[in-house]
Amino acid sequence: MAEIAYVPGVAIQTSQAQNPLRHSALVRCTHWIFAVSFFGLVLSGLAIILAHPHFYWGETGGIGTPSLFDLPFRTRQGGPSGWGRSLHFLSAWIAVLTGAVYAIYGILTQHFRREFIPAPAELSGRSLRTSLLDHLRFKRPLEGESYNVLQRLSYLTITFLIFPLIIVTGLAMSPVITAVVPQVVTVFGGHQSARTIHFFLADLLILFLIVHVAMVMMAGFSSRMRAMILGRATTRKETV
Amino acid sequence: MNQRVSRRRLITNGLAAAAGASGLAYAARLATRYGLIPPDSGGIWGVGETLTYATQRILMSRHSLAREFNRSEISKVIPVSGDPPRREAYERLLAGGFANWRLTVDGMVARPAAFSLEELKRLPSRSQITHQACEEGWSFIAEWTGVPLSYLLSVVGVSPQAKFVVFFPFDDSWDSLDLPDAFHPQTLLAYGVNGEDLPTPYGAPLRLRVARQLGYKSVKYLSRITVTDNLKNIGSGRGSASPDSGYSWFAGI
Numbered sequence: 001m002a003e004i005a006y007v008p009g010v011a012i013q014t015s016q017a018q019n020p021l022r023h024s025a026l027v028r029c030t031h032w033i034f035a036v037s038f039f040g041l042v043l044s045g046l047a048i049i050l051a052h053p054h055f056y057w058g059e060t061g062g063i064g065t066p067s068l069f070d071l072p073f074r075t076r077q078g079g080p081s082g083w084g085r086s087l088h089f090l091s092a093w094i095a096v097l098t099g100a101v102y103a104i105y106g107i108l109t110q111h112f113r114r115e116f117i118p119a120p121a122e123l124s125g126r127s128l129r130t131s132l133l134d135h136l137r138f139k140r141p142l143e144g145e146s147y148n149v150l151q152r153l154s155y156l157t158i159t160f161l162i163f164p165l166i167i168v169t170g171l172a173m174s175p176v177i178t179a180v181v182p183q184v185v186t187v188f189g190g191h192q193s194a195r196t197i198h199f200f201l202a203d204l205l206i207l208f209l210i211v212h213v214a215m216v217m218m219a220g221f222s223s224r225m226r227a228m229i230l231g232r233a234t235t236r237k238e239t240v
Numbered sequence: 241m242n243q244r245v246s247r248r249r250l251i252t253n254g255l256a257a258a259a260g261a262s263g264l265a266y267a268a269r270l271a272t273r274y275g276l277i278p279p280d281s282g283g284i285w286g287v288g289e290t291l292t293y294a295t296q297r298i299l300m301s302r303h304s305l306a307r308e309f310n311r312s313e314i315s316k317v318i319p320v321s322g323d324p325p326r327r328e329a330y331e332r333l334l335a336g337g338f339a340n341w342r343l344t345v346d347g348m349v350a351r352p353a354a355f356s357l358e359e360l361k362r363l364p365s366r367s368q369i370t371h372q373a374c375e376e377g378w379s380f381i382a383e384w385t386g387v388p389l390s391y392l393l394s395v396v397g398v399s400p401q402a403k404f405v406v407f408f409p410f411d412d413s414w415d416s417l418d419l420p421d422a423f424h425p426q427t428l429l430a431y432g433v434n435g436e437d438l439p440t441p442y443g444a445p446l447r448l449r450v451a452r453q454l455g456y457k458s459v460k461y462l463s464r465i466t467v468t469d470n471l472k473n474i475g476s477g478r479g480s481a482s483p484d485s486g487y488s489w490f491a492g493i
Contacts, residue, residue: 048377049377051375051376051377052374052376052377052378054377054378059309059313059371059379059381060315060371060379060380060381061378061379062315062317062319062374062378062379062380063317063319063378064317064319065315065316065317081375081376082485082486082487083285083486085375085487085488086285086288086289086486086488087285089288089289089291089292089493090284090285090287090288092288093287093288093291093292173373173493174296174492174493175306175371175373175451175452175453175454175492176296176300176304176452176453176492176493177296177300177493178306178307179300179304179305179306179307179451179452180299180300180304182307185307191371191373191379192379195377
């Protein structure tokens with residue numbers, strides 16, 4: 001340490017190599033803003049469902065027509081679906097705008113290409129099996145390792161398939177949007193089908209969130225949280 | 241050197257902030273002028289309401305038509321929400337078969353008028369089979385028949401300064417439309433559903449039908465229509481009774 005102390009530039013480099021920046025400031029900001037808006041979306045989505053906890057397929061459905069399935073909630077008229085809708089759309093705006101900033105950043109900085117797209121070799125059956133078995137054995141990843149192939153595939157699916165789909169199925173329920181672009185609802189087989197698919201996609205995202213948090217806890221909760229809040233997995237050594 | 245850089249930065253930052261602030265103020269003025277601010281734009285929910293309303297009004301054509309369906313797709317069951325008004329005035333008119341009912345049209349119009357049901361039925365009519373969703377989640381398809389509101393407004397002559405059309409029913413669920421929706425070809429004053437006169441629970445004798453908004457905008461049991469340029473003095477000033485019970489004025493989403 002003594003000789004490094006005389007050469008501050010080298011000291012900084014050494015300290016950063018041992019403790020690299022895991023998440024850029026933009027990723028950290030968008031992650032937490034998105035997390036809060038996602039919580040708002042789930043909470044308000046539930047409030048909206050309470051007004052009519054029945055799901056249908058096709059264009060129409062209501063009391064007196066056969067449902068696809070019913071949730072075991074007591075119907076609550078008025079109230080929750082009012083603030084529920086307001087919170088849902090406000091959260092949706094924040095989530096979509098934050099997501100757009102993140103997506104543009106991810107494309108411009110090649111974040112998606114470097115962190116999300118797996119190397120071709122990783123997609124072999126053997127590599128996928130090894131990664132799956134590691135997960136099933138709850139094997140902790142090595143510190144400083146980049147995302148494994150299953151992580152990359154799930155982040156890709158969530159970011160580029162599930163999120164776009166849940167936005168489109170949400171828009172499919174807007175009578176102004178369907179007046180302009182009817183395909184946005186006909187492609188799903190009708191208004192009620194879009195609503196039902198929207199509900200299942202939300203369930204998938206909640207499932208993803210549960211696994212995501214479980215994985216963070218397993219991999220080391222405090223270091224992962226520190227990395228997502230401050231950028232680095234361990235506190236920076238005060239070498240200079 | 242250091243000082244010069246910081247002064248330069250100070251000036252550019254100051255200019256940027258001033259430009260940003262005046263840009264925002266200008267954007268707010270433009271948005272108001274082009275009718276992009278909903279009457280319930282206040283409060284925390286107002287942020288989302290304004291974003292939704294302004295975006296839908298900017299991106300979407302004002303004349304795009306709601307989807308229309310075939311007769312075979314009409315729903316067998318039309319759920320009813322809410323009860324007919326328990327007001328003496330309404331009950332008396334209902335008992336008389338609405339023979340004495342009149343629709344008053346006043347406010348910022350050249351020729352204020354009152355129409356009987358028979359007079360409305362003699363005006364040009366339009367029938368349309370449209371999908372209607374309730375904000376609770378259920379939906380149905382029905383055929384509605386009535387006078388296009390745009391026709392009635394052209395009969396009374398709307399002032400160029402007018403901005404909203406307000407609808408008063410026999411109960412307290414009053415509401416209003418901006419002019420793009422009031423003059424939309426599918427916006428009807430409906431007196432018929434699925435080929436028959438409007439049954440009482442569906443809003444007899446006359447109800448509004450707004451094809452591109454959720455069900456609660458389609459005010460039932462109409463009594464009076466007023467054209468205005470300002471909603472501040474009506475009810476709580478938020479354009480409709482809906483915001484008082486937690487629902488947004490604009491129901492296009």
